[in-house]
Amino acid sequence: MDIRIIYSDDAASMTEKLISSYGLEGKIGRKDSRIILKPNFVVPSPADNGATTHIEIITTLIGYLQEHGFENITVAEGAWVGASTSDAFSKTGIYDICRKYGVRILDLKKDSYRKVSYDGIPMEISETILNADYLINLPVLKGHCQTQMTCCMKNLKGCLSDRSKRAFHQMGLSKPIAALNAIVKPDLNIVDSICGDLDFEEGGNPVRTDRMYLGENAVLTDAFGASLMGFRPEDIEYIPIAASYGIGSMNIEDINLIELNKPSASSAKPHGAVARLASYTAPDMACSACYASLIHALKRMDDNGSIRKLKGMKIACGQGYRGKSPDIGTGICCKDARISVKGCPPSAADILRTLEEL
Ligand code: SF4
Known part of the structure; x- marks a missing residue:
């Protein structure tokens, strides 16, 4: 369908x-x-x-x-x-x-x-x-x-x-x-x-x-x-x-x-409860849909307590990572990261699965 x-x-x-x-x-x-x-x-x-x-x-x-x-x-x-x-x-x-x-x-x-x-x-x-x-x-x-x-x-x-x-x-x-x-x-x-x-x-x-x-x-x-x-x-x-x-x-x-199209980079800044989850991220020219998938995945980990294991980590996300090799990143723009999640944009479910397996 x-x-x-x-x-x-x-x-x-x-x-x-x-x-x-x-x-x-x-x-x-x-x-x-x-x-x-x-x-x-x-x-x-x-x-x-x-x-x-x-x-x-x-x-x-x-x-x-x-x-x-x-x-x-x-x-x-x-x-x-x-x-x-x-x-x-x-x-x-x-x-x-x-x-x-x-x-x-x-x-x-x-x-x-x-x-x-x-x-x-x-x-x-x-x-x-x-x-x-x-x-x-x-x-x-x-x-x-x-x-x-x-x-x-x-x-x-x-x-x-x-x-x-x-x-x-x-x-x-x-x-x-x-x-x-x-x-x-x-x-x-x-x-x-x-x-x-x-x-x-x-x-x-x-x-x-x-x-x-x-x-x-x-x-x-x-x-x-x-x-x-x-x-x-x-x-x-x-x-x-x-x-x-x-x-x-x-x-x-x-x-x-x-x-019908592909997402493009956004400059929107997170605030409130989203900003707290954003402390685990390092966006650079991230598209909204991509960054939101990461935030939702972090929210699921926050809900079940597993977010503790991400302490000190910064998860890369965004077009600014093309050609770079961050430790961990989401989406095709971070395909050269040591640990990466496929997709453009990746789904929150796929990001969550990768983070939970760390
Ligand atoms: S992987 Fe796709 S959706 Fe994510 S930042 Fe790159 S271009 Fe945007």
Whole structure:
């Protein structure tokens, strides 16, 4: 199954290239199809804080869809329990965009719900979401304090009533998330992996990654996202449960990865919790995606305590190492290092495996 990936810091241009290369207009069907765009506006916070979807992605999608004659478009989201969706809409600027393009915007906390159940998990899901003809999921790839990672599958939790959101937490999140995805299956997932948070769904420690990717199946697209963050798909509990429901494959070997371009060097400086992990690195003209893979691998080692063995080490990363021989480095630019990790960019999972073996 195809996953298309692109690297840049320009959300609008990446979105345009991804959906054009995918041929989105030919996939939707009737011009009067009810198209729902489901971003992640879990909290009222700007996208560069690492929690929410960049609105340039939504703006580009709306413009593209309208250009191709699709007019029945709704932007729909429900913030987490305790936060106001309308505050999130205001803070992100999406109200103004929807007004400008004449697009409906819906707070899913105010929608009517249908009671459904799957594998013993009862839930109340938005009628608008269930009645969509074409659902485009627009999650952010980021860390999560309970499920470790959140992306396509977990983003659909915003389609539930607040009562069901609370119940999902009481039931331990993973099985309910998989059950929800057995009922709501996005037609397309366009992942904002531009600066998702290191470990919290509400943001605060964004990791500059400068990439987006697109996949049709939420389970496989999440399995891919897990590998980008240094996890094995089976580490994210809801992925194997969903795979066992037959919703999708979790085998990243099944992915046909289509790279629309290659990353380029970034000058972004890490801060907060990311800066602490960055003390184990020595970047020199590193591309964001490459450096983020290294940071995520270090985060996994920080979580399991094995980072101690890296004390005093500086892991090389970046185009400035071409033709040089550092002791240890990541990516093809460091291929002459004594210990190197293949890839351009390498995945966090591959970097982690190498560091763990040291
Ligand atoms: S290997 Fe080099 S060129 Fe490739 S992503 Fe990493 S730093 Fe960039």
